Amino acid sequence: MATLARARSLIHERARRLEAASFWVMAREAFWIALEGLRTHKLRSFLTLLGVVIATTTLIVVMSIINGMNLYIADHIANLGANVFVLSQYNWATSDEEWIRERHRNKPILMDDYTYLRDVLSGYKNIGASAWVQPSPQVKYKNQIIYEVNVTGETPSIIEMEQEQVDYGRFFSESEYEHSASVCFIGTDLVEKFFPNVDPIDKVIFVGGQPFRVVGVAKHIGSTLGQSQDNFVQIPLTTLQKLFSARPRMNIHIQAQDVRQMAALEDQVRAVMRSRHHLPYKEPDDFGLNASATILGVWEQLTGSIFAGGIGIVAVFMVVGGIVIMNIMLASVTERTHEIGIRKSLGARRRDILMQFVIESAVMAATGGLIGILLAIGVAKLVDVFFTASVPVKAILIGIALSTSVGLFFGIYPARQAAKLNPIEALRTDG
Amino acid sequence: MSSRTLTAPLQQTMTPKDGVIIRTENLWKTYDMGAVQVHALCDVSFDIERGEYVAIMGPSGSGKSTLMNLIGCLDTPTQGKYWLNGRLVSELSDDELAYIRNKEIGFVFQTFNLLSRATALHNVELPLIYSGTPAAERLERAREALRKVELGDRMHHKPNELSGGQRQRVAIARALVNEPSIILADEPTGNLDSATGDEIMNLFDRLHQAGNTIVLVTHEHDIAARAHRIIHIRDGKVARDERVK
Structure with missing residues (x-):
């Protein structure tokens, strides 16, 4: 008894000392075995990994598209400029039923509302209005025509609240606004088409048949969701009323002094509008108040549910992928029984064999994850051409972590089968 | 711990003296085949000293493979005790046996058992x-x-780029690399032609001269004749234990 105990403690003491070193030596060995395995069975590995590849690709593409859309919304729709909110006929981000209800009862925002608010509101930094010419008219210069240009009528203050910025020339002035002058501020698409090598300032273009003198050009914005953001002509709102539409429906942009003033200013606007529309106490608003934060909030809720759906699909793929890996690992254990016998005869312990196969499975799955990531980056690039997608770093990390975990988890069972093998019987198996 | 050592003086005296590297004491290996029990080894006892060159001989089915598996710590006896290099290994667990195989035993197999890749x-x-x-x-x-x-x-x-003799020499190098207490060779020339077999046996001779303890399991007389001592196994028992040199 004592001898056995002594032998044991001796063995354990030495074994413990080697433990830490041994783990890494073994892990590295297992890692190379895994890569070797992948290299020698290319087709089999590829088929095995298909599930994990598809799952990872799906995950990252979904995340990239959502991320791209979030960025788009943040940059182009919700970005109204600092501390700006917009009073318009409808809320921009609502549920379907809410939208249908608003369609029926909301009243358009008109010029009277703008002038009234401009005069009665207090404490704001800027106020402006903007209206579309609908349908989008064509714009002509000499014999060149651009069909469907975004033509908007604006108050001069708008330039300080929107994303367009003056590149050269100027925005139209207060006096031009008051005199309904036929002047315009144009986007770079028009410059490219009409004035490739010419100074556009003071040239006259025809918008919907009416002559306008170019006074300024906006900075290039680029395109999102496949739509150029530079295909526009901005004219004074008063000119729009004179030439295109006497009672245009508009959006009123209101800029607060700072973030803290936003809520108070919104409340002011709401109170004024409700009394103008004679709304009883219990009736909901019949107009929309849109701020970046609320739009983003609603949007992110929406993309969140898209994401949740995506996760469900990914989970199914991952489980399928994991089971395929488990299956191939079980086959691999059977195929390599003799090898396991050799390793055991040379001193591999159960845990060494267990680790070898678990690491092999994890490396395999991680390789699938890596392929999936590369594929997803390609797909995201493609999607970005006609829609929008941007691969977040987070997605790549999640992709690797998730695929590796799947490999680890589904590798455990086959690895245990391998570790349990009896060395004599394993050696007896034909290799 | 010390009191336990004192209460078991008998076992202390039974641990092998210095110089004895293998001691088997009444080893039994019994396979339970349902209705009948098959005794592959019955009451096998012998000592092997450090630096000995021993052949274990016997026809197939004599139990010599079972004995080799026990000596090689690939298996544990049903009954009896086995000391290897001063350690009672007959009652160790799987992982402890793996550790012993790694440290104390260098295997040379008939079929080389190299990793082909x-x-x-x-x-x-x-x-x-x-x-x-x-x-x-x-x-x-x-x-x-x-x-x-x-x-x-x-x-x-890689093994498939080497001749049989070269493969077996790789296996011998593998057996030597951890400086084990014994080299355990199971029909090491069984898959080789006689000239190559001689070469391999010469290598074993040299290893023995260099101080290694060698245990050779074989059924061939001229291979066994290389050893200095032959233990004959028949029907699971030691039939004869002779010194030949």
């Missing part, structure tokens, strides 16, 4: 991997072992 060098490195030897030292020792068996120029060849 690994180079000669990597095959020889394997026991060192399982003992947790760091990479640099491991490579150095593996190279050294291959040089000892005159395969210094074949290190990066």
Whole structure:
């Protein structure tokens, strides 16, 4: 008894000392075995990994598209400029039923509302209005025509609240606004088409048949969701009323002094509008108040549910992928029984064999994850051409972590089968 | 611990004296085949001293393979005790046995049992991997072992690029690399032609001269004749234990 105990403690003491070193030596060995395995069975590995590849690709593409859309919304729709909110006929981000209800009862925002608010509101930094010419008219210069240009009528203050910025020339002035002058501020698409090598300032273009003198050009914005953001002509709102539409429906942009003033200013606007529309106490608003934060909030809720759906699909793929890996690992254990016998005869312990196969499975799955990531980056690039997608770093990390975990988890069972093998019987198996 | 040592004085006296590397004491291996019990080994006892060159001989079915598995710590006896290098190993667990195999035993098999996908060098490195030897030292020792068996120029060849004799020499290098207490060879020439077999046996002679303890399991007389002592096994029992040199 004592001898056995002594032998044991001796063995354990030495074994413990080697433990830490041994783990890494073994892990590295297992890692190379895994890569070797992948290299020698290319087709089999590829088929095995298909599930994990598809799952990872799906995950990252979904995340990239959502991320791209979030960025788009943040940059182009919700970005109204600092501390700006917009009073318009409808809320921009609502549920379907809410939208249908608003369609029926909301009243358009008109010029009277703008002038009234401009005069009665207090404490704001800027106020402006903007209206579309609908349908989008064509714009002509000499014999060149651009069909469907975004033509908007604006108050001069708008330039300080929107994303367009003056590149050269100027925005139209207060006096031009008051005199309904036929002047315009144009986007770079028009410059490219009409004035490739010419100074556009003071040239006259025809918008919907009416002559306008170019006074300024906006900075290039680029395109999102496949739509150029530079295909526009901005004219004074008063000119729009004179030439295109006497009672245009508009959006009123209101800029607060700072973030803290936003809520108070919104409340002011709401109170004024409700009394103008004679709304009883219990009736909901019949107009929309849109701020970046609320739009983003609603949007992110929406993309969140898209994401949740995506996760469900990914989970199914991952489980399928994991089971395929488990299956191939079980086959691999059977195929390599003799090898396991050799390793055991040379001193591999159960845990060494267990680790070898678990690491092999994890490396395999991680390789699938890596392929999936590369594929997803390609797909995201493609999607970005006609829609929008941007691969977040987070997605790549999640992709690797998730695929590796799947490999680890589904590798455990086959690895245990391998570790349990009896060395004599394993050696007896034909290799 | 000390009181336990005192209360078991008998077992203390039964531990082998210095110089004895293998002691088996009334080893039994019984296979339970349902209705009948088959005794593969019955009451086998012998000592092997450090530096001995022993052949275990017997016809097939005599139990010599079972004995080899027990000596090689691949299996445990149903009954009896087995000391290897001063350790009672007959009652150790699987992982403890793996540790003993790694440290104390160098196997040479009839079918070489090399990993076909690994180079000669990597095959020889394997026991060192399982003992947790760091990479640099491991490579150095593996190279050294291959040089000892005159395969210094074949290190990066895979088994299928080597002749049978060369393969067996890789296996011998692998057996030597962890400096084990015994080299346990199971029909090491069984898959080789007689000229190559002689070469391998000459290598064993040299290893013995260099101080290694060698246990050879075989059924061939002229192979067994190389050893200094032959233990004949028949029907699971030691039939004869003779010194030949």
